[in-house]
Amino acid sequence: MDSIQLNATGRGSSSSMQPLSVGVAKAAEIIGCSPSYLNKCRVFGGGPKWFRVGTRCLYSLADLNEFIASQQRCASTAEYKVAGGSR
Numbered sequence: 001m002d003s004i005q006l007n008a009t010g011r012g013s014s015s016s017m018q019p020l021s022v023g024v025a026k027a028a029e030i031i032g033c034s035p036s037y038l039n040k041c042r043v044f045g046g047g048p049k050w051f052r053v054g055t056r057c058l059y060s061l062a063d064l065n066e067f068i069a070s071q072q073r074c075a076s077t078a079e080y081k082v083a084g085g086s087r
Contacts, residue, residue, distance in 0.1 A: 027059040031068055
């Protein structure tokens with residue numbers, strides 16, 4: 001069995017291995033927002049968890065998935081009313 005060495009971004013030497021973390025631009029693409037939104041969230045809070053490696057701000061894919069799951073709301077206005085929404 002071959003061992004794979006990971007670098008700071010979680011990228012290994014194997015081309016079939018998925019990264020463990022991504023930078024700001026890729027994280028924004030994954031969650032469907034702009035990079036500036038993530039930059040503001042790092043200052044004011046409210047965004048996905050992040051960490052710094054050197055000067056780079058990185059996001060764990062697991063944390064991005066957790067953030068997306070926490071942002072899910074009702075699928076329709078009918079569900080919103082059943083869930084106790086106003087109106």
